Amino acid sequence: MDKPYKINGGVYLVLNPTIDEPILLAKLKSALSGGIKVVQIWNNWQPGADKRALIEKIAAICKPHQVPLLINQDWTLLRDVPALDGIHFDAVPASLLQIKDAVNRPFICGITCSGSLDTVAWAEDNKLDYVSFCSMFPSASAGSCDIVTPLTVTRARVLTPMPFFVAGGITPQNLIGLKKLTPFDGIAVISGIMSADNPEQQVKQFKAALSADTTQHATQNN
Template sequence: MEMMKTKQQAIAGGIYLVINPAMDEDVLLNKLTAALRGGLQAVQLWDNWAPGADKHALINKAGELCQSYDVPLLINNDWQLLIENPLLNGIHFDEIPDDIAAIRAQVSREFIAGITCSDDLLPVTYANENSFDYISFCAMFPSPSAGSCSIVMPETVRQARALTAMPLFVSGGITPANAGQLKVTVPFDGIAVISGIMSADDPEEIIKQYKDAAGI
């Protein structure tokens, strides 16, 4: 199956949606469809699968939806799924991987690579040195979806911008109401969102509000 985007074209900024595969599948896919209509930069399948889940079945359904909107679909942490499913366009690591060169060799095709960063800038340096494609900071504000992420100080993101030209995403507790003020103090290119979109009655409309508020 042909890849829809090259790695270099894939992620620049905008709204990055993280979807929870433990959600009811019909609800998840309906919300994803509405969000794609609103305009997404990327979609990530969070590493939160229900026991016994058919991962490839959901990847195929989500991947076909994303492909129809020319939006890349990434998997969280489980990079071996990239080998098994061509509808996946990349991987998001929560931590620095043991051997990215070996992973790339085994996947044996171009893929997008991103990583989470908190207040420790080591992942930024690592990502820069290993030709990753973006960084996501977690969390800017307290959020149930952010899990164990520590709160990131604005100065950390500013320091990251001085270290790299890679797109910087921010996440955790960001809403249309606070996104504009955050943009004043933090040099980000995009916002990564889970519950702010997936719990909304109208994901398409809420994405437009995020974009308008942050000017992205």
């Protein structure tokens, strides 16, 4: 049985479930209209939150766009809520095999690598779907991440062909410059989209920067 979706790159949105629900869902709808490719729910819940109910509301918005919905860290939610398509780990889990046995269905799996090439190698060995590097720039929403150098991402590309996402302080402006320094397939964003007055337009700006021809631009400047 195949996994529900294939991750290739693009703009990856991380949702903070503590945001007021009507605002969260309205901004998610707007962002999806802009062309989001992946959505993750951050493991940061209000006390007493009805996690399943909120996940199912988010999933109902994502499904018509054929956008996979991932949960951060808590694999028991992946096991218990069929609306979820996968999980994103912040670090190597104790036993991925145990998690796969417990979930008992195909699912998407990604991991944050920070600056560790050992984690990249683990992701390749365990056939994960993508890796994410955080943080490329200083960022309040990625405050727990170490700063990752472009050279680290370049070295990681030798270890695996899987899709790379970069995260942490990414803007449409610094994204173009980063593309000139290292290879990656997509970006993961939290506040850069959800704090925007018009998430749809902000996503389109990220997409334009992500697809910009930096080779031609660099040649013109030489």
